[in-house]
Amino acid sequence: MNDHYLKKIDRVTAILTQLQSKPLVRAQDLAEKFEVSIRTIYRDVKTLENAGIPIIGEAGNGYSLMDGYKLPPVMFTKEEVLSFITAEKLMQKFLHQSLGNHYQTAMEKVRSVLKYSDKDLIQNIEKQIDVFNYHPRTEDHIRNIIPIILESIAEKKQLQVEYKTVEEKISSRTIEVVGVFFEFNYWYVMAFCTLRNDFRQFRVDRILGIFKTQHPFLQEYGQINDYRQNPSGNKTKVRLLVDKKIIGHLVNSKKYYGLTEEIETENGIELTFETDWIKEGFPRWLITFADYADVLEPESLKISLKELITRISNKL
Known part of the structure; x- marks a missing residue:
């Protein structure tokens, strides 16, 4: 058996696996995945049909397996x-x-x-094999909270949540969840908040109560990264000039605080951020390396930093 037929067998088997795992598979997507022509995919699908696999669909619309059709258990390498x-x-x-x-x-x-x-x-x-994680797990107030959130996304139903902010304030929110993501040892919900009429991030461990309503979403949403990458109108632009010798210690944190651009200059590394934590979170982070950084803009950040340093000094 030559190499051509071996590749075809592998590809046809992989296409079958795709049909098992997805409700609809497009020939164009398969062609891109396996780096072959769409005509080749059409022939591979015909091979499966000739082997007795009940495939529904046609070229141009997508393919799926007949509902209720059972395949033998998948064997793994x-x-x-x-x-x-x-x-x-x-x-x-x-x-x-x-x-x-x-x-x-x-x-x-x-x-x-x-x-x-x-x-x-x-x-x-x-x-x-082991993985060492030095960060303690956060404790949730609600069992099975993420499955509830994911169900609301799949069904496009609004959630009613009781949420505790970092200032320990509790509020009731109606949200339409776009997605969930894990960052810096915490799980977050990205959602449209009907109270604020804007997109917000909610830390999962701060949700005290959750209820899936029967009210449908009021609008359609894209992928979660569309909302994490595109800042809302509430964010503030910040520019810092940071000493090169400290930049290596900011590898992860600078992204967390909204880094959008990083330029090397003769005087240091110029960092540009888009942040909505300009009043509290950003100044408290900046103070950890303030002796190696100059605030280029905004002027209000310099004032916040000075006030924070004064409050700390008065406690010493």
């Missing part, structure tokens, strides 16, 4: 099994607790279809 073990170790340390039991159940199903030799492989190597 040794490399895939090893990747599962590594991923499981990562999930044990970083997966949100409300998803932990569901992930564990899913992994048990994966293990159930493995060959005996692969099960022995897992038993022999899983204790040789």
Whole structure:
């Protein structure tokens, strides 16, 4: 069997896997994924149909498997099994607790279809892999909170939440969730807040109560990164000139505080930010390296920084 037919067998098998995992698969997407022509994808789909796989759809519209059709358990390669073990170790340390039991159940199903030799492989190597996480997990007030949030996204239904701010103030909000994301050891919800009539981020561990309503979303939303990358009108532009010798210590934090541009100059590194934490969060972060930085703009940040330093000095 020559290399051409081996590649085709691998590709056709992968297309079948795509059909199993998605409700609709477009030929154009498959062609881009496997770096072949759309005509080749059409022929591969015809090969599957000739093999007795009941595929619904046609060229131009997308393909799907007939509803209710069951396929034999998927068999995994040794490399895939090893990747599962590594991923499981990562999930044990970083997966949100409300998803932990569901992930564990899913992994048990994966293990159930493995060959005996692969099960022995897992038993022999899983204790040789570990992930060290030095950040304590946050405690949620509500069990299964992220599945509730994800259900609201899938069903496009509004959520009613009780939320505690960093100032310990509690408010009731009606939100339309765009998505969830993990950053700096916390899970966040990106949502449209009907109270503020704007997009807001909510830290999951600060949600004290949550209720899925039957009210549909009032508008359509794009992908979560569209809203994280495009600042709202409430953000303030900040420019700093930072000493080169300290810049290496700001690798992660500068992105967290809204870094949009970084330019190397003769006098240092010029950093530009878009932040909505100009009154509290940004000055408190800046004070940790203020002796190595100059505030280029805005003038109000210099005033906030001086006031913060004065308050600290009065306590010493």
